[in-house]
Amino acid sequence: MCDKLSEIQQSLDKWQQDRSKMKDREFKFETVSSLPVNDLYTPLDINGMDYERDLGMPGSYPYTRGVQSNMYRGRLWTMRQFAGFATARESNERYKYLLAKGQTGLSVAFDMPTIMGYDSDHPRSLGEVGRVGVAIDSLQDMETLFAGIPLDKVSTSMTTNAPASILWCMYIATGEKQGISSEKLTGTIQNDILKEYIAQKSWIFPPEPSMRLITDIFAYACKRVPKWNTISISGYHIREAGSTAAQELAFTLADGFAYVEAGIAAGLDVDEFAPRLSFFFNSHIDFFEEIAKYRAARRIWARRMKEKHGVKNAKSLLLRFHTQTAGCSLTAQQPENNIIRTAYEALAAVMGGTQSLHTNSMDEVLALPSEKSVQIALRTQQIIAYESGAANVIDPLAGSYFVEALTNKMEEEAEKYFAEIDKRGGVLACIDQNFFQQEIADAAYQYQRAVDKKQHIVVGVNEFVNEDEKQDIELLKIDPQIELDQVARLQQLRSERDNARVSDTLGALRKAAQGRDNMIPFILESVRSYATLGEIVQVMREVFGEYKEKPTF
Amino acid sequence: MSRKIRVLVAKPGLDGHDRGARVIARAFRDAGMEVVYTGLHQTPEQVVEAAIQEDVDVVGLSILSGAHMTLFPRIKQLLTENGADDIIVMGGGTIPEVDIKELKAGGWVEEIFTPGTAIETILAWINTKKNAHALQKNRKS
Numbered sequence: 001m002c003d004k005l006s007e008i009q010q011s012l013d014k015w016q017q018d019r020s021k022m023k024d025r026e027f028k029f030e031t032v033s034s035l036p037v038n039d040l041y042t043p044l045d046i047n048g049m050d051y052e053r054d055l056g057m058p059g060s061y062p063y064t065r066g067v068q069s070n071m072y073r074g075r076l077w078t079m080r081q082f083a084g085f086a087t088a089r090e091s092n093e094r095y096k097y098l099l100a101k102g103q104t105g106l107s108v109a110f111d112m113p114t115i116m117g118y119d120s121d122h123p124r125s126l127g128e129v130g131r132v133g134v135a136i137d138s139l140q141d142m143e144t145l146f147a148g149i150p151l152d153k154v155s156t157s158m159t160t161n162a163p164a165s166i167l168w169c170m171y172i173a174t175g176e177k178q179g180i181s182s183e184k185l186t187g188t189i190q191n192d193i194l195k196e197y198i199a200q201k202s203w204i205f206p207p208e209p210s211m212r213l214i215t216d217i218f219a220y221a222c223k224r225v226p227k228w229n230t231i232s233i234s235g236y237h238i239r240e241a242g243s244t245a246a247q248e249l250a251f252t253l254a255d256g257f258a259y260v261e262a263g264i265a266a267g268l269d270v271d272e273f274a275p276r277l278s279f280f281f282n283s284h285i286d287f288f289e290e291i292a293k294y295r296a297a298r299r300i301w302a303r304r305m306k307e308k309h310g311v312k313n314a315k316s317l318l319l320r321f322h323t324q325t326a327g328c329s330l331t332a333q334q335p336e337n338n339i340i341r342t343a344y345e346a347l348a349a350v351m352g353g354t355q356s357l358h359t360n361s362m363d364e365v366l367a368l369p370s371e372k373s374v375q376i377a378l379r380t381q382q383i384i385a386y387e388s389g390a391a392n393v394i395d396p397l398a399g400s401y402f403v404e405a406l407t408n409k410m411e412e413e414a415e416k417y418f419a420e421i422d423k424r425g426g427v428l429a430c431i432d433q434n435f436f437q438q439e440i441a442d443a444a445y446q447y448q449r450a451v452d453k454k455q456h457i458v459v460g461v462n463e464f465v466n467e468d469e470k471q472d473i474e475l476l477k478i479d480p481q482i483e484l485d486q487v488a489r490l491q492q493l494r495s496e497r498d499n500a501r502v503s504d505t506l507g508a509l510r511k512a513a514q515g516r517d518n519m520i521p522f523i524l525e526s527v528r529s530y531a532t533l534g535e536i537v538q539v540m541r542e543v544f545g546e547y548k549e550k551p552t553f
Numbered sequence: 554m555s556r557k558i559r560v561l562v563a564k565p566g567l568d569g570h571d572r573g574a575r576v577i578a579r580a581f582r583d584a585g586m587e588v589v590y591t592g593l594h595q596t597p598e599q600v601v602e603a604a605i606q607e608d609v610d611v612v613g614l615s616i617l618s619g620a621h622m623t624l625f626p627r628i629k630q631l632l633t634e635n636g637a638d639d640i641i642v643m644g645g646g647t648i649p650e651v652d653i654k655e656l657k658a659g660g661w662v663e664e665i666f667t668p669g670t671a672i673e674t675i676l677a678w679i680n681t682k683k684n685a686h687a688l689q690k691n692r693k694s
Contacts, residue, residue, distance in 0.1 A: 128620045128623075202569045240572070445576050550592075551592030551593070
């Protein structure tokens with residue numbers, strides 16, 4: 001083998017001599033994350049790699065090649081398109097339509113007031129009700145959202161973080177009203193508060209009580225909602241905020257480690273809650289870098305869970321993930337080009353072994369997507385699945401000198417960050433020090449400057465520009481009447497419900513928040529009494545306080 | 554020579570998309586302006602209070618929540634009510650062309666820059682605007 005390598009080294013040296021006489025284009029040869037790449041990769045770049053130790057078979061440790069042994073030959077990835085309509089009633093109609101068409105998974109997008117824990121009639125909600133998703137003020141709205149949809153027959157993904165515990169309780173209570181016990185419910189809540197402080201910035205409470213709510217959810221789910229995915233640890237938003245691929249990988253996995261440690265510290269059995277953890281990554285435009293990122297993620301997670309936590313349940317080793325193509329790679333200019341970008345990004349996610357995928361619509365950079373563009377986005381996945389052949393072979397790029405070297409590089413970069421995070425006192429300390437936020441802001445700024453200087457070419461934006469371009473895509477409009485109607489419904493609820501019971505349940509919740517009991521049963525009881533999201537959050541805000549960022553740039 | 558241009562970069566609305574606001578704030582600072590960044594989740598009242606307190610020449614509003622038709626008019630109105638309508642109001646974000654036209658026609662904002670705009674374009678626009686405003690002020694006085 002060593003002889004072989006020295007032979008390769010010799011022929012590489014010779015090739016480099018010949019090659020150095022050739023003139024290269026004026027171009028920065030690096031990934032979209034500004035990671036320089038060589039012009040050629042050979043066996044020398046993966047010298048020392050051990051197949052069994054570093055790759056293994058699909059469905060086997062360290063899972064670099066995939067979490068299932070048969071991957072897409074068994075079941076294709078779930079094509080899960082994220083969507084939300086302004087009102088519960090409208091969304092309900094859309095869900096029923098999708099279910100009738102054979103879809104089994106629902107995905108709920110909430111509006112900003114719901115995401116931030118404000119009722120629709122709060123002054124801060126003005127102009128934002130129903131804009132970017134559905135407004136949910138109380139159990140009543142959740143009942144409307146799922147009216148006529150048996151919750152034991154669907155799996156529901158809810159994109160909620162700071163108030164995740166409350167919306168989850170509303171879902172559980174809606175099941176109860178339908179006569180369905182919580183043991184039968186399946187779905188996911190995003191529930192990843194750490195990335196909110198780091199990147200997405202939809203926080204309510206400070207980190208410590210927020211972490212308590214999360215471990216309370218883990219504990220309650222183990223006992224009462226065992227089929228629920230209790231968290232979706234998200235790199236998507238970290239990347240959208242401007243991070244590099246390596247930062248997305250490192251910060252997301254560091255968050256994952258922090259949740260595992262918090263669960264263990266709360267006295268939970270890691271093998272009971274770890275199998276319910278799932279991940280959510282971005283797929284950006286740099287094809288090979290993304291594939292390397294997914295492969296490295298699986299390997300890092302499996303190694304950490306085995307070596308540090310000594311997990312016994314094989315399912316605790318698996319990094320299962322959802323992918324969304326990169327919203328930040330889309331351009332408002334020549335928006336049809338976004339179809340092409342999304343297709344490459346989706347292909348990278350599939351070749352990287354994703355479990356589910358959302359493809360962005362071409363017009364999402366301008367407004368909420370229209371029906372036609374949503375259909376094209378879905379068709380993109382179907383073309384990859386059924387026409388391209390990409391789903392026929394498991395981990396098809398394994399063994400590529402480049403992809404393996406890049407996978408190793410990703411792991412190495414992530415390990416450097418883990419060491420830095422440990423040195424700084426862990427994830428919460430780093431958030432407090434603005435470490436992640438500043439790293440991401442630096443990367444975002446450098447990227448923007450590179451685009452301005454044309455070191456990165458963005459087609460249609462800084463090169464190949466169509467002068468006098470007109471926006472001629474039909475955009476979805478939100479009727480302002482929706483906000484007024486939602487506010488009226490909420491105020492009617494407040495006047496009709498048993499307000500004495502509401503104040504009792506909220507009082508009990510306050511006591512629980514001040515103590516150390518698991519809060520979920522108390523939140524559930526408040527929800528059942530039709531206390532609103534904003535009222536429940538307000539009680540917790542009074543006990544826990546509010547998170548305040550240190551605005552830097 | 555007059556003082557440095559003072560800019561308030563503000564992020565009204567409930568959403569957390571601060572990437573654009575922070576990139577712009579840093580670019581303004583690198584271009585020699587004095588920059589105040591409010592941080593996220595600011596109410597129109599907070600934005601206007603900061604603008605007046607910091608005595609800025611320009612307020613740059615970054616809006617990606619879809620609430621731009623509510624927020625721009627509200628902020629402009631509050632500036633006017635507080636005798637600060639000489640402050641240049643500009644914006645950025647995911648805002649459809651039709652809405653930009655309507656907001657500009659209503660006098661709620663002087664310019665809106667959508668994603669993909671080069672930073673140099675925005676800097677040049679501010680300088681031109683600032684000079685025009687200075688001329689107007691001189692004529693008045």
